[in-house]
Amino acid sequence: MRVLLTGITGFAGSHLAEYILNHHPEVEVFGLIRWRSRRENIVHLENKITLVEGDLKDIVSLKKILAVVKPDWIFHLAAQSFVPTSWKCPAETFSINAIGQINLFEAILDLGLSPKIQIAGSSEEYGLVFEDEIPIKETSPLRPLSPYAVSKVAQDLLAFQYWKSYGLRTVRTRGFNHTGPRRGEVFICSNF
Structure with a gap:
């Protein structure tokens, strides 16, 4: 199996x-990286994985990579994920997150591949949650409050649409705050 x-x-x-x-x-295990990707989080894995260079915003590079890798599973985790950056660069955030995912999907379809694809969403998609809606459920309404959150809702809905329209085998998840070793310093945890 190839991931x-x-x-x-x-x-x-x-x-x-x-x-x-x-x-x-x-x-x-294959990992999609950009030429400028920082590798300190995977340096201990580099002799066990195959890194392939490409860019989600470049469908040609994605097609070349997918044609070689022919993955059975794709875990689509790449994103511009820092909410403050999404306010400064909303178009770039949407381009990386939503348009990048469309490029990935279109490359898969063009090549006739049929991997299972996990789409990493975010709790930010829920956005405005009223007290009587707690705890949040998967069926809770999506009311995004930042450009990042809007881009993640777009990814979620695109995954659903490509499944319904083309049979792409997508699984949509919405992760909540998580932390641990290798978490970027720009992200903070609440201190209660």
Whole structure:
């Protein structure tokens, strides 16, 4: 089995790669990186994974990568995920997150591949939550409050649409705050 992780150099991606390698040693792990990706989170894994260079905003590079890797699973974790940056660069955030995902989907369809694709959403998609709506459920309304959150809602809905329209095997998840070793310093945890 072959797995492609977008965002492998990030916090969640590096831990997922580590988990797959430790618990499923028969799986070939490929990681999509950009030429400027910081690799400190995966330096301990580099002799166990295959890194492939490309960009979600470049469908040609994605097609080349997917044609070689032919993944059975794709964990799509790559994103511009820092909410304050999304306020400063909303178009770039949407381009990386939503348009990048469309490029990934279109490359998969163009090549006739049929991987299972996990789309990493965010609790930010829920946005405005009223007291009587707590605890949040998967069925809670999506009321995004930042450009980042809007881009993640777009990713969620695009995954649903590509499943219904083209049969793409997507799984949409909405992760809540998580932390641990290798978490970027720009992200903070509440201190209660």
